[in-house]
Amino acid sequence: MRLVTVAHGTRSPAGNAVAVSITAAAGARLGLPAVAAYVELAEPLLSTVAASPMPSVVVPLLLSTGHHVRHDVGAGRALGPDPLLARAQVSRLLAAGAQPRQPVVMVAAGSQDPLALRDLLVATTHLAQAWGGPVRLATLGGLGERPADVLRPGDAVSPYLLAPGHFHDRCRDAAAGHVVADVIGPHPAVVDLVVERTIGLLAARRSA
Structure with a gap:
């Protein structure tokens, strides 16, 4: 099992690095391999990561419900509000x-x-x-x-x-x-939230 996070993606390397930092910290806390994927504008794209046969739990790093959450990610819940x-x-x-x-x-x-x-x-x-x-x-x-x-x-x-x-x-x-203020970024509270969401998704998968 691995953690896959999904951010929107940007042409800014510093922006994409935020998703990588959050994902690495959450994966380390969970003891899972972790990869940050993007909907567009950055690599790896979610479509590429999803093609792997490795079982994954997917946590969007998108702050609101919208087209990307429902159609590109196919997840039931955005990261925010929280x-x-x-x-x-x-x-x-x-x-x-x-x-x-x-x-x-x-x-x-x-x-x-x-x-x-x-x-x-x-x-x-x-x-x-x-x-x-x-x-x-x-x-x-x-x-x-x-x-x-x-x-x-x-x-x-x-x-x-x-x-x-x-x-x-x-x-x-x-x-x-x-x-x-600065953007929310890889704040410890954001890592806590990704960890919390991942644990909840894993528990739901085990009970299904």
């Missing part, structure tokens, strides 16, 4: 210099899928609970309001993005003049 992701976001906000309970705008890539917007609203609630202050949602595309329409003077920004790349660059540009 309180563990919110814990990582709080850590990134504090590291960037945001003040506790300062108003925060969570900026996500966005999607045309209503289920993705639902997930983002839940993620916003998780972050507000973890942060202890008001959090509003903005999206860079798809459904939802844009950062320019949501951001107010004095807001901090929490990118709801796993890795650096195109959307992270757009987020920083849209939030110029505000405190902008």
Whole structure:
């Protein structure tokens, strides 16, 4: 048995390295061989990894429900929303210099899928609970309001993005003049979440 994670993929080597780091750490914790795969823009592609006969448990590193989760990965659940992701976001906000309970705008890539917007609203609630202050949602595309329409003077920004790349660059540009946290990245809480999901999938497989 091996762990296969699935990230979107980006042309940014640093962005793809985030998935590799999370996957390696989770695999080491679980005592399983582990490989990070991608939907597009990076190698190895999920289609290539899935062609192996080795039994695998697949955990998406995609933060919201959407086309990639349902059609490309075929998984029933995205990585987010989850309180563990919110814990990582709080850590990134504090590291960037945001003040506790300062108003925060969570900026996500966005999607045309209503289920993705639902997930983002839940993620916003998780972050507000973890942060202890008001959090509003903005999206860079798809459904939802844009950062320019949501951001107010004095807001901090929490990118709801796993890795650096195109959307992270757009987020920083849209939030110029505000405190902008780093992407969620390979935070220990994210590794905890991948481990938790893997254990749950393995248990479900054994009981099936």
